[in-house]
Amino acid sequence: MAKQPVRVQIFNQSYTLLADGDMVRWLAAAVPLVVAADDGRGSGLATGRAGGLAALLAVHAETGMPAALRSALVLADRLAATWGEPADRPPGLLFGADGDGWALSRAAAATGSPRYAAAGRAALRHGTGPRDDIGWCGGLAGAVLARIDTEVDNQAVTVLGEHRPLRDTSLCHGELGVAEALIALAARGDEWAAGYRDRGAGLLVGALEQFGPRCGTPRGVPSPGLLTGLAGIGYGLLRLGFADHVPSVLLLDPATPD
Numbered sequence: 001m002a003k004q005p006v007r008v009q010i011f012n013q014s015y016t017l018l019a020d021g022d023m024v025r026w027l028a029a030a031v032p033l034v035v036a037a038d039d040g041r042g043s044g045l046a047t048g049r050a051g052g053l054a055a056l057l058a059v060h061a062e063t064g065m066p067a068a069l070r071s072a073l074v075l076a077d078r079l080a081a082t083w084g085e086p087a088d089r090p091p092g093l094l095f096g097a098d099g100d101g102w103a104l105s106r107a108a109a110a111t112g113s114p115r116y117a118a119a120g121r122a123a124l125r126h127g128t129g130p131r132d133d134i135g136w137c138g139g140l141a142g143a144v145l146a147r148i149d150t151e152v153d154n155q156a157v158t159v160l161g162e163h164r165p166l167r168d169t170s171l172c173h174g175e176l177g178v179a180e181a182l183i184a185l186a187a188r189g190d191e192w193a194a195g196y197r198d199r200g201a202g203l204l205v206g207a208l209e210q211f212g213p214r215c216g217t218p219r220g221v222p223s224p225g226l227l228t229g230l231a232g233i234g235y236g237l238l239r240l241g242f243a244d245h246v247p248s249v250l251l252l253d254p255a256t257p258d
Contacts (some may be wrong), residue, residue: 083123
């Protein structure tokens with residue numbers, strides 16, 4: 001019989017988890033390892049400080065774990081220091097300056113630190129420029145999400161809403177990654193983005209019914225993964241239909257309260 005979700009208490013707050021108590025214990029053990037693993041050779045979301053910072057902030061937002069916030073501030077200090085002078089980094093959310101700016105902006109929002117805010121703005125300015133694609137990982141959708149709590153260019157929203165549908169339907173660099181930017185904007189009250197979201201959802205569902213899901217892998221080979229595979233496509237469709245109840249995995253949003 002499949003395990004049913006249960007409510008657990010962590011730091012005096014209640015959360016929905018799979019019925020696996022080990023997950024709670026792993027958190028306490030994993031948090032200090034994030035800082036220990038920072039070797040200073042990377043800053044991006046995918047493999048560097050920005051990713052560690054964003055993950056630790058998400059753990060703190062979800063659980064209230066004090067150690068997660070302390071560890072996050074260590075990485076925020078280190079990442080902010082790298083933006084004290086102009087940096088030679090590419091744009092892009094997953095590997096570039098947009099990811100640094102987004103993570104630092106989140107740190108500023110969580111702490112009220114003007115230093116993190118200034119460093120985040122510097123990173124986002126560095127990430128502004130022409131985009132070769134419109135996807136989440138390195139393109140326009142990711143750039144919009146990186147700035148969603150600070151500034152959003154209406155022209156960028158129009159480009160995302162009126163783009164030619166992509167063959168790839170994945171979260172990472174496919175149609176559902178683009179949709180996530182419109183979903184997130186719509187959730188913040190942007191009616192223009194909501195209209196584009198609904199239009200895109202209709203086109204996407206029609207394409208899925210006709211051709212089936214296409215992963216973001218070479219030649220669209222089916223994959224079970226989250227960013228480029230079927231799990232992410234399923235999750236993205238849940239976001240399209242039930243954004244009020246399904247948090248954004250791409251923004252590491254906390255679970256929605258019951």
